[in-house]
Amino acid sequence: ATILAACMFGSASAAELVVGFSQIGSESGWRAAETTVTKQEAEKRGVDLKFSDAQQKQENQIKAIRSFVAQGVNAIFLAPVVETGWDDVLKEAKEAEIPVILLDRTIKAPEDLYLTAVTSDQIHEGKVAGDWLVKNAGDKKCNIVELQGTTGSSPAIARKKGFEEALAGHDNFKIVRSQTGDFTRAKGKEVMESFLKAENGGKDICALYAHNDDMAVGGIQAIKEAGLKPGKDILVVSIDAVPDIFQAMAAGEANATVELTPNMAGPAFDVLEAYLKDKKEPPKWIQTESKLYTPADDPMKVYEAKKGLGY
Numbered sequence: 684a685t686i687l688a689a690c691m692f693g694s695a696s697a698a699e700l701v702v703g704f705s706q707i708g709s710e711s712g713w714r715a716a717e718t719t720v721t722k723q724e725a726e727k728r729g730v731d732l733k734f735s736d737a738q739q740k741q742e743n744q745i746k747a748i749r750s751f752v753a754q755g756v757n758a759i760f761l762a763p764v765v766e767t768g769w770d771d772v773l774k775e776a777k778e779a780e781i782p783v784i785l786l787d788r789t790i791k792a793p794e795d796l797y798l799t800a801v802t803s804d805q806i807h808e809g810k811v812a813g814d815w816l817v818k819n820a821g822d823k824k825c826n827i828v829e830l831q832g833t834t835g836s837s838p839a840i841a842r843k844k845g846f847e848e849a850l851a852g853h854d855n856f857k858i859v860r861s862q863t864g865d866f867t868r869a870k871g872k873e874v875m876e877s878f879l880k881a882e883n884g885g886k887d888i889c890a891l892y893a894h895n896d897d898m899a900v901g902g903i904q905a906i907k908e909a910g911l912k913p914g915k916d917i918l919v920v921s922i923d924a925v926p927d928i929f930q931a932m933a934a935g936e937a938n939a940t941v942e943l944t945p946n947m948a949g950p951a952f953d954v955l956e957a958y959l960k961d962k963k964e965p966p967k968w969i970q971t972e973s974k975l976y977t978p979a980d981d982p983m984k985v986y987e988a989k990k991g992l993g994y
């Protein structure tokens with residue numbers, strides 16, 4: 684019977700789930716880990732994962748989704764690069780009765796166009812980062828420079844908002860420069876160089892807030908090249924908790940990060956399997972944890988532990 688089934692259904696077994704995954708790209712260490720973990724989770728569960736890398740372009744993601752619909756996949760995972768512009772293509776998936784699960788970023792679209800979203804609370808992440816700074820930078824005047832994530836993406840919008848909420852009412856803190864570094868190390872470094880130049884070689888900057896660790900690592904490099912000490916002359920706070928930021932912490936060059944799990948796929952597959960089996964509707968939002976790490980948390984130990992987790 685096994686052989687017969689194999690003949691009838693090709694190489695995949697009859698029960699095998701086919702899931703299309705439209706990934707943004709590989710702009711950050713965190714995202715590369717998310718891709719690795721998603722592939723591992725699929726393999727562990729016997730899911731046939733069709734992977735598509737959009738090279739940061741929404742139009743490529745829209746094409747990928749259309750192709751998944753044409754192939755008749757059982758479900759689609761979408762990590763949406765920006766918040767808006769998804770309605771039409773998601774309606775097409777809905778008409779084809781293919782459930783869509785959002786991974787790590789949210790969108791502005793009617794809720795019935797996707798099954799659920801597995802994400803962190805990105806406003807909260809920004810708030811945690813800002814609270815850390817307010818508590819630890821003292822009462823002196825503190826000029827902050829901000830490296831934003833990809834323009835129009837939910838984490839860039841929300842992490843900015845949450846951070847500003849934390850600063851509200853603390854008048855000694857001021858964001859003096861804020862620009863996108865597109866979540867990449869190279870762009871983070873480049874933009875930080877321009878911030879340093881504009882702010883008296885960096886002497887007028889008290890802290891760097893980066894929407895992800897990769898940009899912080901690029902920023903740290905720029906600070907060092909400007910002859911200042913990151914982590915001391917300029918405090919560095921960011922988000923993701925990738926291994927490299929723990930190395931920077933161990934070297935005294937980074938001060939705080941907020942953890943984001945790269946395992947969005949695990950919970951996504953769990954609810955998808957339950958939905959396809961019993962039509963069990965998941966909640967619209969599956970929230971992952973956001974934990975603050977500082978140099979007090981034995982950064983080299985965390986670094987070692989992280990490396991097994993898709994990094």
Ligand code: GYE
Nearest residue numbers: 711713714787838866895
């Ligand atoms: O923090 C960043 C990435 O969408 C929340 O995207 C995610 C962000 C993550 O490239 O590193």
